[in-house]
Amino acid sequence: MAELIYDETGRLLFTEEMRREYTILVPMMLPVHMTFLVKILREQGFRVELLTSTSPAITDLGLQSVHNDTCYPALLVIGQMMEALESGKYDMDKVALIITQTGGGCRASNYIHLLRKALQKRGWSHIPVISFNLAGMEKNPGFRFSPKVYLEMLGIVVYADLIMNLANQTRPYELRAGDADAMIERWTQRLLEQKLSVRRLSRTLAAITADFAAIPVRREPKVTVGVVGEIYIKYAALGNNNLEQLLADEGCEVVVPGLLDFVIFMGDHHLVDTRRYRIKWKKGLVSALIKVIFSFFQRRLIRAIRQVPSYRVPADFGIIKRLAGDYVSDGNKMGEGWLLTGEIVELIHAGIGNIICTQPFGCLPNHIVGKGMIRAIRGDHPDANIVCVDYDPGATRTNQENRIKLMLSVARERLTEKSA
Ligand code: SF4
Incomplete structure (x- = not known):
């Protein structure tokens, strides 16, 4: 030792x-x-x-x-x-x-x-x-670590967000099952073997997008479900009882907002504090840098996805913040803060009205900016089909799945009506 x-x-x-x-x-x-x-x-x-x-x-x-x-x-x-x-x-x-x-x-x-x-x-x-x-x-x-390694660590968020986004938009429609997962594997390996250089960022993002777009697919209408919520529960299969797999088994396309928004949010809310509480501007310098760098990364990611017309392009951080501003103040920063409200509204604006808001039971901040905002959001968007699901050691999986399946049955009815 x-x-x-x-x-x-x-x-x-x-x-x-x-x-x-x-x-x-x-x-x-x-x-x-x-x-x-x-x-x-x-x-x-x-x-x-x-x-x-x-x-x-x-x-x-x-x-x-x-x-x-x-x-x-x-x-x-x-x-x-x-x-x-x-x-x-x-x-x-x-x-x-x-x-x-x-x-x-x-x-x-x-x-x-x-x-x-x-x-x-x-x-x-x-x-x-x-x-x-x-x-x-x-x-x-x-x-x-040196600042360069820190930058590299943060830069991986862009590549990983893009791969996750494209795989989610491809997997439900692939003609040969497993193609999207094989592409994740291939690009993960390729990126692991090369230096994650910021200079090659745009070229690499475009190459990843082109490779996913080349996977043979049949774009038939499917129920699309947005998953938002507390950061761990939303992403980790352990936290949400493998929600993405459940939705895939139900034949849905899953839309999960990327981690980039959360990283920019972290930088942004320190800046909001600096302004609101008149903190010395020097204290907000690192946050300002994080926001600028990651907003730049996000614009590159969006530009890469935009090259393929069949892909849905995620909104940038500024748009999400503006949309959230109709419901909550940007001073709401505990938990996922106003970002959670913004993500729900952005999904609705993007035409994804079926939304699962995942939150740990007893997570007060996210119940305020998530569940607490649903009524107001539904007031403006009466067709929004949102279900809030709580996760904790006492919550039964059956109960969670039943609530989700109820939401899916409404979603399927609406899809059939729309197709008709
Ligand atoms: S209370 Fe805060 S730390 Fe706890 S789960 Fe909610 S957001 Fe996370």
């Missing part, structure tokens, strides 16, 4: 020595995005392993590790890590964990402390926990 070094607050640090010897366990959220992230970390000399288990034991281990009032995403992520540590696969003296910290006012900034408490409860307080964040919180001597 490496020497254990603590900072002045008593936090166990991830040191240079650990960097060379320890295996870092990374919880899964978005398969394509996380595969790229792992690649970059490995290139930087880290031993990294992605946790992909979705075993039912995870919820039980989560419940044993944290209070049952804890946000469901935290319960699952911590449960998944505990399952990995208990598996006996890892040398308990040479393993570390990584978890995100949003740096915002919501509880997601504090999951890391719950994780450390869970480790302590099991007698594993010698396992270091690394915070992955954009807000400069909890620095570790063994987990530092």
